[in-house]
Amino acid sequence: MSKPQHIEPRTLKGFRDYPPEVMIPRERLMETARRVYRSYGYAPIDTPALEYLEILTGKGSDETDKQLYRFKDHGGRDVGLRFDLTVPLARFAAQYAQQLGLPFKRYHIAPVWRGENTQRGRYREFVQCDFDTVGVTGVASDIEMVLVIHDLLLAVGFERFTIRVNHRGVLNGLLETLGLSDRSTEVLRALDKLTKMGADKVRAELASTAGASDEQAGKLLEFAAVTGSADEVLTAIAPLVAGSERGEASVGRLREVLAGVGAAGASLDRVRIDPSIARGLDYYTGLVLETTLDDLPEIGSVASGGRYDDLAGLYTKQALPGIGASLGVDRLLAAMEELGLVGDSKTPADALVVYFAEDRLGDYLKLAASLRAAGVGAELYPEAKKVGAQLKYADKKGFRLAVIAGPDEFERGECQIKVLATGESVTVSLAEAPAAAQRLL
Amino acid sequence: MSKPQHIEPRTLKGFRDYPPEVMIPRERLMETARRVYRSYGYAPIDTPALEYLEILTGKGSDETDKQLYRFKDHGGRDVGLRFDLTVPLARFAAQYAQQLGLPFKRYHIAPVWRGENTQRGRYREFVQCDFDTVGVTGVASDIEMVLVIHDLLLAVGFERFTIRVNHRGVLNGLLETLGLSDRSTEVLRALDKLTKMGADKVRAELASTAGASDEQAGKLLEFAAVTGSADEVLTAIAPLVAGSERGEASVGRLREVLAGVGAAGASLDRVRIDPSIARGLDYYTGLVLETTLDDLPEIGSVASGGRYDDLAGLYTKQALPGIGASLGVDRLLAAMEELGLVGDSKTPADALVVYFAEDRLGDYLKLAASLRAAGVGAELYPEAKKVGAQLKYADKKGFRLAVIAGPDEFERGECQIKVLATGESVTVSLAEAPAAAQRLL
Structure with missing residues (x-):
C-alpha cells in the first residue's frame, strides 16, 4: 500500500x-x-x-x-x-x-x-x-468624532499623535471665489496627490485637468500649503474664502469644532486644521479628518472619517x-x-502552575483555582513532567510567573512563586499565594 | 424623468x-x-x-x-x-x-x-x-474542560446547569464484553436516538442494524439508562464492563475526572456521568460531554465537546x-x-446628557467628559432639542440615567441626575456629578 x-x-x-x-x-x-x-x-x-x-x-x-x-x-x-x-x-x-x-x-x-x-x-x-x-447634522457630532479618536488613541497607549481636520466646504468656498466650482472633483483629485507628487506636478495637473490658470493654481496651492497652529491656519484661510457663504460658514464650523474639543478637556496640541485633507471625493460633504502618529508619520492615517x-x-x-x-x-x-x-507573549495567562508530582493533581488544581479566583490567570501544565522542561515552556510562552510546589511543599502548605523575567523567587503559604502573585505581577 | x-x-x-x-x-x-x-x-x-x-x-x-x-x-x-x-x-x-x-x-x-x-x-x-x-492525553485536560465550562456558565449568570460526562471507552468496553466491538458505529447511532425515539424503537434498530440479540440489546439499554449521582452511575457501570481492560480504564478515568473537578472546588452537584452521551461518531475517542440548563433542558446542550x-x-x-x-x-x-x-437596552452607555441650551455646548461637553472619566458611559444628545423629546429618546434606548442642566443650573454650577426607571432625581454640583452618577447606577 x-x-x-x-x-x-x-x-x-x-x-x-x-x-x-x-x-x-x-x-x-x-x-x-x-x-x-x-x-x-x-x-x-x-x-x-x-x-x-x-x-x-x-x-x-x-x-x-x-x-x-x-x-x-x-x-x-x-x-x-x-x-x-x-x-x-x-x-x-x-x-x-x-x-x-x-x-x-x-x-x-x-x-x-x-x-x-x-x-x-x-x-x-x-x-x-x-x-x-x-441622522444628525449638528456640530456636536463633529466634535465628538474628534474626541472619540483622541480618547481611543490615548487609551491604546499613544501620547504623540495629530488629528488633522478639514472641512470640505472650505475648499468649495475657495473654488467659488476662484470661479472653479464645476471643477471640484478634478481639483480635489490633484490636491490629494500633493504629499506624494509635490507642488510642481500638482500645478501641472491642475492646469491640464481642471483648466486652472497660473494664478488660480497658485491660490489653490497656497491654500493647501497653509500650516501652523489651528488658529493660525484658520486666520490664513479666512481671507481666501471671504465672500463665499459656504466657505465662511465652514471656517466658522471648524472654529466651533476646536472650541468644543477644548471645552471637553482634550489637548488642542493634538488637533490641527489641515486644508490639504480631502478624503472620499464624492462621499464626504462636511468635516473630514485623518490622524497621524507623530513618531511614525510614514505609516499614514490611523483613524479617518468625515461627515456625509x-x-x-x-x-x-x-x-x-x-x-x-x-x-x-x-x-x-x-x-x-x-x-x-x-x-x-503567546499566552494571556499570568502564571504557569508547574505540575510535577503526579499524585498531587488535586492539590495543583486547587492551587490554580485559587489564583484564578483572585483574578490571576493561571494555566496548569497538563501533564506531570520535569520542572526544567516546564520552566522552558513558561519562558517560551511568555508567562510572567511560575508557581512551583512538590510533595514537601504541599505537606508544609507552601509554594514557591518565581518571577520569570528576574529569577526572583518567594516562598509563601498556599493561602497567601494568590495575594503574593498579585503583588508580583 | x-x-x-x-x-x-x-x-x-x-x-x-x-x-x-x-x-x-x-x-x-x-x-x-x-x-x-x-x-x-x-x-x-x-x-x-x-x-x-x-x-x-x-x-x-x-x-x-x-x-x-x-x-x-x-x-x-x-x-x-x-x-x-x-x-x-x-x-x-x-x-x-x-x-x-x-x-x-x-x-x-x-x-x-x-x-x-x-x-x-x-x-x-x-x-x-x-x-x-x-498535544496532550493526560487526565488534567479532561478535568480542565469540565472546569472551564463550569466557570463560564457561572460567570455568565447561570446557577442551575448539569455537565453530563461520559467516556467513549466505557461503551466500547461494554461492546467488548458483549462481543459487539465491530458494530460500535451502528450501536452508537442507535443509542444516540434514545431521547428522541424511546427504548422500543432503539431496541428494534439495534437488532436490525447491529444484529444485537434481545439480551445484548437489553444490556445496552440497561447501560444507557443508568442514572443517579456520579458515584452511583460509576458503581452501576463497573460490573457491565468488568473484564474489558479498556472499559475498566475508562471507568477509572471518569472517577479521576470527578475527583479532580471536586478538588478544584467546583460543585459536583453540577456534574453527572451519563452513559447515553456519544457525540461525534467517528471523531471523539475519550471523554465526551454535554451541558444542559436545568430550567431549560429542551433547548439541548449549551456546551459540548470531547477528547480526540x-x-x-x-x-x-x-x-x-x-x-x-x-x-x-x-x-x-x-x-x-x-x-x-x-x-x-439598545445602548451600552449608562447616562444620556440632555442638550437643550444651544449656546452651552462647551459646558455639556465638559460634563459628559467628566462622567466618562469616572467610568460612567455618557452619550451627549447631538442636537439642542426640547428636554421632553430627549427623555423619550432616553427611555426608548434604555439609558438608566438622564443628566439635565440648563443655563440657570450651569450658572449655579449644578445639574440634575434623574433615574429613569424610578423617576427619582437628585440635584448635585457639577463636580460631584460623576460620583453621584456612580452611586445611582
Whole structure:
C-alpha cells in the first residue's frame, strides 16, 4: 500500500493566520475600541458577511466592484462578501429606519474582503473598526468624532499623535471665489496627490485637468500649503474664502469644532486644521479628518472619517446624513509593535502552575483555582513532567510567573512563586499565594 | 424623468442582522467567554474565513460538504467559506506544529457558514466559540474542560446547569464484553436516538442494524439508562464492563475526572456521568460531554465537546491528540433571554446628557467628559432639542440615567441626575456629578 497522501496545510494567497502573539494585542486593541465607543453611547451591531450582490455593487467604486468576492449561492442567488462596513450600515439603516429611531449611533468591528492585488502588500481579508452617528447634522457630532479618536488613541497607549481636520466646504468656498466650482472633483483629485507628487506636478495637473490658470493654481496651492497652529491656519484661510457663504460658514464650523474639543478637556496640541485633507471625493460633504502618529508619520492615517449628507440613497428615499470614522487596525498594531507598546507573549495567562508530582493533581488544581479566583490567570501544565522542561515552556510562552510546589511543599502548605523575567523567587503559604502573585505581577 | 429606483434593502435568506439590543448581550457573552478561556491560559487565534476547498472538503461529513459555500476566486482557485473552527484548527496546528510547541491551547471565536436548510430554523451564518488543548492525553485536560465550562456558565449568570460526562471507552468496553466491538458505529447511532425515539424503537434498530440479540440489546439499554449521582452511575457501570481492560480504564478515568473537578472546588452537584452521551461518531475517542440548563433542558446542550486522538491526520503525519469543547452561543443567548438574564437596552452607555441650551455646548461637553472619566458611559444628545423629546429618546434606548442642566443650573454650577426607571432625581454640583452618577447606577 502507498503512504497516505496529506493535503498540504496552507492559507490562500493574500490571507493570513493570526497566531496568539499577534492575536493577543489585536484583541486588546479591539476591546479598547469597544470600551471607548461604548462610553460615548455607540452601540454594537453586526450584519452578514454575505449580502445580495446588488446591495454591494454600484455603491463602491469600480475598483471595489472588481475586487468583490462574488458567486451564486445554493439557491442560485447572486451574492458577494462585503468589502466594507459602510454599505452594510447604509442597507441596515434604510431597512430598519423606523424601528431604530434617530439619532442612531453604532459601532461595527468585523472582517471585510477584497480581492486586491497582493503585490501592494495588502491583505484580501482585514478587519474594519467603524463608528458612525446617523441622522444628525449638528456640530456636536463633529466634535465628538474628534474626541472619540483622541480618547481611543490615548487609551491604546499613544501620547504623540495629530488629528488633522478639514472641512470640505472650505475648499468649495475657495473654488467659488476662484470661479472653479464645476471643477471640484478634478481639483480635489490633484490636491490629494500633493504629499506624494509635490507642488510642481500638482500645478501641472491642475492646469491640464481642471483648466486652472497660473494664478488660480497658485491660490489653490497656497491654500493647501497653509500650516501652523489651528488658529493660525484658520486666520490664513479666512481671507481666501471671504465672500463665499459656504466657505465662511465652514471656517466658522471648524472654529466651533476646536472650541468644543477644548471645552471637553482634550489637548488642542493634538488637533490641527489641515486644508490639504480631502478624503472620499464624492462621499464626504462636511468635516473630514485623518490622524497621524507623530513618531511614525510614514505609516499614514490611523483613524479617518468625515461627515456625509446621504448615507443610504441607493436603498431609501429618506435622507440619512451622518458622520463617522474608521480605525486603521492593522496600521495601529504595526505602530504599536514598532513603538514597543505590545509584548510578544503567546499566552494571556499570568502564571504557569508547574505540575510535577503526579499524585498531587488535586492539590495543583486547587492551587490554580485559587489564583484564578483572585483574578490571576493561571494555566496548569497538563501533564506531570520535569520542572526544567516546564520552566522552558513558561519562558517560551511568555508567562510572567511560575508557581512551583512538590510533595514537601504541599505537606508544609507552601509554594514557591518565581518571577520569570528576574529569577526572583518567594516562598509563601498556599493561602497567601494568590495575594503574593498579585503583588508580583 | 422617472423616479430613482431604489434597491430593496434586505438580507439573504438564512442570514440575519444583529441590532444593538441583540448585539449588546452577545458581546457581553463573548467577552465573558474570552475572560474565562484566558484565565486558564487558552490563547486567541484567528484564521481566514476563506480556505482552499481541498482543506475543507473530506474532513467534515457528506452533509457539511453539501452545505459548503464554494466558488472560484479571482485567481481561479477553488475556495470555500469555513463551516466550523475545528478544520481551521487542524490545518493551523499541522502548518505551524514546529513553532507552536505543545501543549498548544487556543480559543477561537468567529463566524462560520453552512448553506443549511433554513426550514429547520437554522441560520446559514453563526458564531462558534471553541477552546481546545492540543498535544496532550493526560487526565488534567479532561478535568480542565469540565472546569472551564463550569466557570463560564457561572460567570455568565447561570446557577442551575448539569455537565453530563461520559467516556467513549466505557461503551466500547461494554461492546467488548458483549462481543459487539465491530458494530460500535451502528450501536452508537442507535443509542444516540434514545431521547428522541424511546427504548422500543432503539431496541428494534439495534437488532436490525447491529444484529444485537434481545439480551445484548437489553444490556445496552440497561447501560444507557443508568442514572443517579456520579458515584452511583460509576458503581452501576463497573460490573457491565468488568473484564474489558479498556472499559475498566475508562471507568477509572471518569472517577479521576470527578475527583479532580471536586478538588478544584467546583460543585459536583453540577456534574453527572451519563452513559447515553456519544457525540461525534467517528471523531471523539475519550471523554465526551454535554451541558444542559436545568430550567431549560429542551433547548439541548449549551456546551459540548470531547477528547480526540488525531486532530490533523488529513494534513500531517504527526499525531496530534487533543481535547476541546464549543459553547452554543445562540442557545445560551436564547436561554439568557428566556430566564431574564439580559436586559433589552439598545445602548451600552449608562447616562444620556440632555442638550437643550444651544449656546452651552462647551459646558455639556465638559460634563459628559467628566462622567466618562469616572467610568460612567455618557452619550451627549447631538442636537439642542426640547428636554421632553430627549427623555423619550432616553427611555426608548434604555439609558438608566438622564443628566439635565440648563443655563440657570450651569450658572449655579449644578445639574440634575434623574433615574429613569424610578423617576427619582437628585440635584448635585457639577463636580460631584460623576460620583453621584456612580452611586445611582
